[in-house]
Amino acid sequence: MSFLTKSPWILHYAATSCNGCDIELLACLTPLYDVERFGIINTGNPKHADILMVTGSVNEESRKVLENLYEQMPDPKAVIAIGACALSGGIFREAYNVYGGIDQVIPVDVYVAGCAARPESIIDGVVRALGVLEERSKNRVRQRKVA
């Protein structure tokens, strides 16, 4: 088993969100939900992070930042899109200034629905992302053996 699943460090980026989802995401760290039980830490540094959690419908300004953060994260990594706006653009989908969904900019592994997404579903999303991370970690080991 990979230790990635025991200590997923998170980077949170709000790509022009209304902060509703961000507040719910931060609520996961509070005593009521306490995600540190699972070794989850909010790092605030892309080079330390394993999972990128993005909220909001991306626009041209936040696209560059988002791509930069994604590039800076060392492999293996996973991306979670949180909330209606991050999934599809939400109510801003038709707006001229948004891309409408994180997956228009970077590859997304897990989608967490909701407006705003509930802390329970965010934690569930992280657990799903752990599966993705473990799979990637195994693939890397396999590839190294072949090479």
Next chain:
Amino acid sequence: MNLEYWGFALAFIVLGPVVGGLLAGIDRRLTARMQSRQGPPLLQPFYDVLKLFEKDTTVVTHLQTLYLWAFLFFMVIAGVIIFLGGNLLLSLFAMTVSGIFLCLAAESTNSPYSKIGSAREMLLMMAYEPMLIIVPLGFFLVVGSFQVADILAGEPSQVVQLLGVLIGFLFVLTIKLRKSPFDISTSHHGHQELVKGLTTDMSGRDLALVEIGHWYENVILLAWLYLFFGPLGLLWALPIAVVLFFAEVLVDNTNARLKWGTTVKASWWVAVLFGVTNLLVLPFI
């Protein structure tokens, strides 16, 4: 130097990270309980480091990795000197060299956050170094030797004679353990104005080295604390040292981060008030 001390030194090299990691685990759990959270498993620090070895290591310059190995090497040397019963002053110098290599590692990259962290770490060293020097001096004036073996064989009353030095040391211990209110160069908590500072540009293996180095450092600092109570015997000294060690966790959780100026001023005042005063009155007690 007899065989027993070589055993201690070897035990430090092998078991140092295990004990240090467990201390960090207890620390995190205790912190969580103080915030009425359940907290991570006791072995979480080990999971973290083992995970870091699984991750890619992105380096801006390979010089950084060299510096970090030097940081770890001199930290181990500092511990080995203590556990061999050797010269406390020499051990302190090795620890300082190790600290400087950590600063260099952070300074060698281009990230401004890393550079701010490095600059602040230098300031912190400036803040705690006077008090750390006073500790071996105090022991020398009381015991007449810098040798750890002699200090441990001293009078049980030496902790009373060195009470001021002990208070001063506990103060700078907060800085050395990177606890609030003095965690200005790098922090465990994600809500500060500068979050990772020193370690911003370190990832994967490199970050794991830093963590292991800190585990060694924690054991060394615990050993320093133990020296004050050493002559009382293991049964008394170890629990007292451990309790004082974890009192730092309480301080960590009840304080916000200070500015660097306040940090330097406060630690120098404490060094003068408690440390130097204690040294001055030593001939009379």
